[in-house]
Amino acid sequence: MNPSKLNFIVIDDSKLDCFIAEKIIRNTGRSESIKSFLHATDALEFIKNNTQDTSEFKTILMVDIQMPIMNGFDFVEAFDKLENVNRENFIIYVLSSSINENDLNRVRYLSSVIQFLNKPLTSNTLSALLDMIN
Amino acid sequence: MKGSEKIKILYIDDEVNNLNGFKAAFRMDYNILLAENTVIALELLEKNADIRVIVSDQRMPNQTGVQFFQSILTTFPKPIRILLTGYTDIEAVIDSINMGHIFRYIRKPWNEMDVVSALEEANKFYLAESILNSKNKELQKAYDELDKFAYSVTHDMRGPLLSILGAVDLSKNMEDINEIKYMLSMMEKSVLKLDNFIQSVHEYYNLKRGELHIVNVNFNEIIKDLLDMYEISGKLNAIKFTTTVNQQSTFRSDEMFLRIILNNLLSNSFKYYRKDIDNRFVNLIITVATHEAIICVNDNGIGIPEEHIGEIFKMFYRATNEETGSGFGLYNVSDALSKLNGNIFVDSKLNEGTRFKVVIPSK
Numbered sequence: 001m002n003p004s005k006l007n008f009i010v011i012d013d014s015k016l017d018c019f020i021a022e023k024i025i026r027n028t029g030r031s032e033s034i035k036s037f038l039h040a041t042d043a044l045e046f047i048k049n050n051t052q053d054t055s056e057f058k059t060i061l062m063v064d065i066q067m068p069i070m071n072g073f074d075f076v077e078a079f080d081k082l083e084n085v086n087r088e089n090f091i092i093y094v095l096s097s098s099i100n101e102n103d104l105n106r107v108r109y110l111s112s113v114i115q116f117l118n119k120p121l122t123s124n125t126l127s128a129l130l131d132m133i134n
Numbered sequence: 135m136k137g138s139e140k141i142k143i144l145y146i147d148d149e150v151n152n153l154n155g156f157k158a159a160f161r162m163d164y165n166i167l168l169a170e171n172t173v174i175a176l177e178l179l180e181k182n183a184d185i186r187v188i189v190s191d192q193r194m195p196n197q198t199g200v201q202f203f204q205s206i207l208t209t210f211p212k213p214i215r216i217l218l219t220g221y222t223d224i225e226a227v228i229d230s231i232n233m234g235h236i237f238r239y240i241r242k243p244w245n246e247m248d249v250v251s252a253l254e255e256a257n258k259f260y261l262a263e264s265i266l267n268s269k270n271k272e273l274q275k276a277y278d279e280l281d282k283f284a285y286s287v288t289h290d291m292r293g294p295l296l297s298i299l300g301a302v303d304l305s306k307n308m309e310d311i312n313e314i315k316y317m318l319s320m321m322e323k324s325v326l327k328l329d330n331f332i333q334s335v336h337e338y339y340n341l342k343r344g345e346l347h348i349v350n351v352n353f354n355e356i357i358k359d360l361l362d363m364y365e366i367s368g369k370l371n372a373i374k375f376t377t378t379v380n381q382q383s384t385f386r387s388d389e390m391f392l393r394i395i396l397n398n399l400l401s402n403s404f405k406y407y408r409k410d411i412d413n414r415f416v417n418l419i420i421t422v423a424t425h426e427a428i429i430c431v432n433d434n435g436i437g438i439p440e441e442h443i444g445e446i447f448k449m450f451y452r453a454t455n456e457e458t459g460s461g462f463g464l465y466n467v468s469d470a471l472s473k474l475n476g477n478i479f480v481d482s483k484l485n486e487g488t489r490f491k492v493v494i495p496s497k
Contacts, residue, residue, distance in 0.1 A: 120300025
């Protein structure tokens, strides 16, 4: 049986990092769709406007921490407050270059975040993650 | 000693004769404030924040000197305390030293030499304490800044490096030469971003540690260098760069600091241009009047959202998602300006442009 397809959302203010993530995701062959956003606010807007999405697939969301205007923590907080969103459908990872203790601890306490991932994202890490999701 | 320079001493004693005697003996050298009870003493302390030394009698009807000193331990910690007593009451002395933070103890009847020496020592101690206090504050500020610095530096240096690492890893399995070339151009941007950041750190360090080096500044010379520097990036993005210098008189300032200010303002103008218009411009006007230089940098770029204008001079603050910003530039500008006693004014409209006006006095 083939593993199920997934929707992907990548939020990172670095164009190159978005590009890398998109490539790696595409290479896994599991992407139904990939959306990347340089601004966390745009991603939030997108999610808000697509609450009626009856997609049968889960959405993997990867968000960076340090970004101007709205950082990763602000984003998760705002996401948690969104109404009419089927949270069950979202699997959220933080993908960051941060090695700061405070950041790591803060991520641990975010109940809606599954795991902290170190940059750069590699095919091996992503494959291992996706193998756990059916 | 001039009147204005006399240090303020508060003397508390319930006997009016003692008060008058003390004032008569020391008023030439000190600004003596008198209180015949501790209630008046408190009022005087509240009104005179610059009282450096408090001399108090121990035996007073309502409150002893030690009790008074103890009561003002947290409310007025700064003035140095001296206790006067006619009784060789060793308990009082021990108490006073332990509980009232007493600096000196003078036996009554006092002789002038003892009092003068105690006052002078107290004043020295006061000055040393205030220097220590302000140094500690500076140190705390430096620590706070260092924390912030370390946090952002790891992000701003690791960020581009890890991007490149990710790109290298990805390129290993790429066959399409065009795709590889595209990756290389993206990696180049990351390298430039990192280099730009390191240069800003270098500027930051120069500003923090640098002593002012005041010379006669010729703005025409500086402009020549700036024109060379920005001509290329101007051509690249079709931005018209015009400069006007009107320098009639000599202007004395630190040239490196001026260059840091000009460079950061200009590089922002060249960086944050509007992609949706054709007649892009950056305009630099420098006018040197008798005692000051006025520098104006105008552009018709993306502008700064109103709600962010108050924040743009803070370290690592970035008001835009444009990738190239380090959040260092305008912080360095305001740091340099504070050293040159200059001021900066910003006038900006989103999607219309930004105008920075800098006024720097000649040194």
